[in-house]
Amino acid sequence: MNNEAVLAELRALREQVTGVTDAAVASSDGLPVASDTDEVRPEVLAALAAAALGLSKSAGNEVGMGELREVTIRCSGGHIVVYAVRDRNLLVVLGDEGLDIAHLHLQSRPVVDRLAEILAPV
Template sequence: MSTNPAVLAELADLRRRLPELAGTVLATTDGLLLAHDAHDLEPDSVAALAAAHLALAQRFADAVGHGELRETVIECGNGYLTTYAAGPNAVLALVTRKDANLARAHLEARRTTAKVGALIAANPPDSPPPPVAPAVPAVPIIPAQVPPLTRRTPMAALADLVPTEPGFWLNPPQR
């Protein structure tokens, strides 16, 4: 993962402005980690969960007809987990302690999300190229060379076991 230094600077600046911040994770909407400032967390796991949470929340917003999702808040016993859509292809996740001023955290996170979203749009992260299917040489099929398929029916498979007249078998069963 090659992280944009400007994105890392924005995350560090967010931590400076919000001392109650436990960590930040920036991920693609596919759950791949782009950048993080999370020392006591597993950033790869948080990235995957944040992307899944944002996708689920977007589905919920669509279901109730409220338009494009901007952010989500999860309140826990020991703090808050908030996610913000950072453009169409990224999500910013914040983990704050329970003493966090949530209104200030939203204000600062929204500013950072706008800056980070613009940075990502201007310089998209490296993504692996799509897999290329191996080239298969084209072999022309000439209808005259293709034999017809054998027609199989259940009765065709049972013909050897069906008596033709009482007591007479086409092929008597072997005992």
């Protein structure tokens, strides 16, 4: 895995989308891979994002909605968005109240594809 390439993707996403405050990549079992965070602890963010993704995958499977793409959580102080990166990883993005969710979803799809390639087992 190329850690610098993962970090470059996270930093670019923060620069491209208004309101993104933090971003991280983790394994689907909650271990941090790389993070571009300021005040959020990467290991806690990774674990919580993996739990949200796992629960959402189970819910989607149970109701027959197909493969999970993302989970969006809206809080009084901003947003938490978790994207599945194939079966083994996830991308979690935090944003403030001004986060442009539509633009984030548009910009994150190619990022998720590139991360899948970067993180693919050799």
